Amino acid sequence: MVTELADLTADMKAAIGQSGPTTTYEVTTLGIRTFARAVGYRNPIYFNEDEAKKKGHRALVAPPGYLGMPVFDPNRQEGGRRADFESPFKRNLNGGTEVEPLETVYAGDVLESVTTLAKLELTKGRLGQMLIRTSETVYTRQSDDKVVAKTRGTGISY
Amino acid sequence: MAQVYWDDVKEGQELPALDEEMSSQRLVVWAAASGDFYQIHYDDNFAKGNNLPDIIVHGALKGMLIGRLLDEWVGEEGRIVKWGVSYRGMDPARRNVKVWGKITKKYERGGEGLVDLDVGVAQPNGTQTTPGTATVMLPKKK
Numbered sequence: 001m002v003t004e005l006a007d008l009t010a011d012m013k014a015a016i017g018q019s020g021p022t023t024t025y026e027v028t029t030l031g032i033r034t035f036a037r038a039v040g041y042r043n044p045i046y047f048n049e050d051e052a053k054k055k056g057h058r059a060l061v062a063p064p065g066y067l068g069m070p071v072f073d074p075n076r077q078e079g080g081r082r083a084d085f086e087s088p089f090k091r092n093l094n095g096g097t098e099v100e101p102l103e104t105v106y107a108g109d110v111l112e113s114v115t116t117l118a119k120l121e122l123t124k125g126r127l128g129q130m131l132i133r134t135s136e137t138v139y140t141r142q143s144d145d146k147v148v149a150k151t152r153g154t155g156i157s158y
Numbered sequence: 159m160a161q162v163y164w165d166d167v168k169e170g171q172e173l174p175a176l177d178e179e180m181s182s183q184r185l186v187v188w189a190a191a192s193g194d195f196y197q198i199h200y201d202d203n204f205a206k207g208n209n210l211p212d213i214i215v216h217g218a219l220k221g222m223l224i225g226r227l228l229d230e231w232v233g234e235e236g237r238i239v240k241w242g243v244s245y246r247g248m249d250p251a252r253r254n255v256k257v258w259g260k261i262t263k264k265y266e267r268g269g270e271g272l273v274d275l276d277v278g279v280a281q282p283n284g285t286q287t288t289p290g291t292a293t294v295m296l297p298k299k300k
Contacts, residue, residue: 066222152242
């Protein structure tokens with residue numbers, strides 16, 4: 001049983017508004033096709049570069065919500081994607097996701113994401129006291145500095 | 159699918175729903191696509207060891223199924239402005255889910271034709287596990 005908190009700790013309050021390190025995402029043809037296959041798309045612009053170009057696109061198109069994969073390096077210490085703090089709540093659930101697509105993303109794009117802790121709140125639910133963490137992530141394309149998407153995630157710790 | 163126009167839709171209208179099989183194979187493809195390799199999504203023994211009845215569908219996959227529903231509905235001339243979902247319940251794998259949307263508001267802003275929707279993912283028995291909302295832009299007839 002987690003000891004209940006009367007209020008957010010000083011570290012928690014200080015973390016609100018803080019941003020984590022920049023994470024680099026690669027958008028590849030393989031990644032796009034795998035994503036499109038898993039989600040069940042049949043639109044050829046997500047599978048066939050020639051078909052995408054016939055529709056006026058410069059490369060294979062990423063379906064909405066696909067923002068590539070973080071560059072994986074087993075020899076690098078994981079930096080984490082968010083500002084963090086000590087928490088007595090050790091179990092985590094994914095509470096929800098919002099996606100705001102702003103620009104078409106293409107194979108070959110390299111995106112940089114920065115996640116900011118927007119809100120923290122303590123609530124009570126059927127799992128006992130819970131910490132609700134709302135994070136906002138902005139994805140920027142390296143080649144033209146355009147913000148291509150914003151996402152908002154809700155994490156539940158209990 | 160033929161292009162849908164803002165002029166032709168009305169509040170209360172339902173989108174053509176998706177009936178999607180959530181096979182174990184599909185969850186493995188999603189794991190590769192998303193980088194979410196948590197074993198509750200593909201390892202029977204691990205899932206049962208965590209008091210789950212079966213491997214379960216990734217929440218993010220359900221969220222992206224709603225993205226597909228919207229993407230296919232708005233067509234080449236429309237666009238998704240935003241969508242969001244809450245993961246309120248687990249969906250065991252190896253059964254179908256229904257991905258649905260319903261128009262709640264039709265309006266114009268900045269000359270564009272916009273539509274707000276309720277969206278969600280439901281189990282075969284009707285249980286809603288992934289409710290959400292969305293806003294899309296639909297083209298107007300010339």
